[in-house]
Amino acid sequence: MITTYAEALQFIHGRDRFKKKPTLDRMREFMRRLGNPQEKLTMIHVAGTNGKGSTVAFLRDLFMAEGQTVGTFTSPFITRFNERISTDGTPISDDDLVAMTQQVQPVVAQLDQELAENGPTEFEIDTALMFCYFAQHPVDMVIVEVGLGGLYDSTNIITPAVSVITTIGLDHMKILGDTIPEIAAQKAGIIKPQVPVICGRLTPEALAVMDQTAAAKSAMIVALGRDFQVTNQPHDQWGERFGFAFKTNRWQHLQIDLLGQYQIDNAATALTAFLVYHQQRQLPVSVTTIRQGLSHTAWPGRFERVNEQPLMVIDGAHNEPAMVEMAQLLRQHFGDREVYVILAILADKQYQQMVKTLLQVPNVHVVVTQFQGPGKRQAASPDALEQAATTHERLSSAPDWPSALKQVLATMSAEDVVLLTGSLYFISEVRHYFKETDAS
Structure with missing residues (x-):
């Protein structure tokens, strides 16, 4: 019962x-x-x-x-x-x-x-x-x-x-x-x-x-x-x-x-x-x-601001068609700033292509990482994501997203943008953290 x-x-x-x-x-x-x-x-x-x-x-x-x-x-x-x-x-x-x-x-x-x-x-x-x-x-x-x-x-x-x-x-x-x-x-x-x-x-x-x-x-x-x-x-x-x-x-x-x-x-x-x-x-x-x-209209996790200074955004783009749209958005709205993307993707998605699509935007730097996937679904490992773009000077990896964020905050300037994306499950975890921090 x-x-x-x-x-x-x-x-x-x-x-x-x-x-x-x-x-x-x-x-x-x-x-x-x-x-x-x-x-x-x-x-x-x-x-x-x-x-x-x-x-x-x-x-x-x-x-x-x-x-x-x-x-x-x-x-x-x-x-x-x-x-x-x-x-x-x-x-x-x-x-x-x-x-x-x-x-x-x-x-x-x-x-x-x-x-x-x-x-x-x-x-x-x-x-x-x-x-x-x-x-x-x-x-x-x-x-x-x-x-x-x-x-x-x-x-x-x-x-x-x-x-x-x-x-x-x-x-x-x-x-x-x-x-x-x-x-x-x-x-x-x-x-x-x-x-x-x-x-x-x-x-x-x-x-x-x-x-x-x-x-x-x-x-x-x-x-x-x-x-x-x-x-x-x-x-x-x-x-x-x-x-x-x-x-x-x-x-x-x-x-x-x-x-x-x-x-x-x-x-x-x-x-x-x-x-x-x-x-x-x-x-x-x-x-x-x-x-x-x-x-x-507001919709959580859709290019949602979680911090103003520096600008930090989360987005649930979780497949290649969404990443193509995201690349276009970054070119259109943030072409004049450096954009640091912290990326974690489920292993059953077209992650190789998603990494390449983001790196085609000249001012984008990608830090690949992983998270705990839902149920039995696994996130793609940082190694697998890094191999997606072979060696690339704007691509690095971190064991988890808090480490990736520390890495990014140490290199970026105040005008730059941080975007965490790649999976709705991933940004759910990130959003939870930011909203709890806001509340405390």
Whole structure:
């Protein structure tokens, strides 16, 4: 019997991460036995290789600026598990998480008995807890982030009001396939009959897969760069400013607090999904509310400042497509300063390429290190990361990130920038340290 928060977490994390057979049958049966709570919810479904979390945050803040209550389901968490299930940005309470786990646990036990090795996975349980929670603590809108892929993701039993696909890049290739069209087909799995789909900046081959899937399902499809446009309007402050055009909506100088061209793309994709949702329901929108919602959005671990003097930033860029975007951000915003990157990456990522991509930026110095990976997943060793770029005068290594930070602080000047990146799990550890230090 689960009675405490610690027992609830132990029950959740004690499950298998993956099952070999890709199917949604088990998840559908799981939900049926829980009374199909997902059918009581109004949802927006967000898939994509990168940008899902930020897009969810922009959507949440756009709806909240209108006075709606918004549930979100995101992963992974940065400091505590509860963040994954939040209402208006506030994580589920420990007591509510225990209560939900108590409801779900007997059904999991039944399925374990009937399916032997093939009972629900950890992520299926997370998803079930979220559906049950929002069905019992109603909100106006739930924004659901896909865990992995789309087609066989446990969230994909829903019929949302709008589907969103942010970006398609090479990641999780062992599971999703190793070409862009194969990965795109997995993400396109969330497209439902007659449910509009909004796409971020996709390559022509990825967009072709989306167009084909949407046409087969009679779903309206709207894509960034083709059906809606953004123009970067650079300025001197932190954050980004951009112009936006979609149908008759044309707005200038929309302001966001997150840095990077890709965050402009994420904000515009979220805004388009928000507008399409309102058009479908013939609801009015206010540009004042939109400006307010976008400018308020913050998302932990996305080029987040953890120290002002010197400027120290953490970012969860954890795959090659994200590192390409990061290199562009560093060139655009910090080309006039030295940037010291403390890099730790999980061993199952394309770490060789990620190191090379960063070193292509002339003012970037990389210190490779390692951290304790989640569960059985290992971080790539500093040796492996160093070999990625053979010998390079701007590459060094350290046994752990505090040593790397000491090394960097001893060499840099006050105007230089420190960036810790390479994995969301890594920066979760770093962020925890900085936030504790702030508090003390």
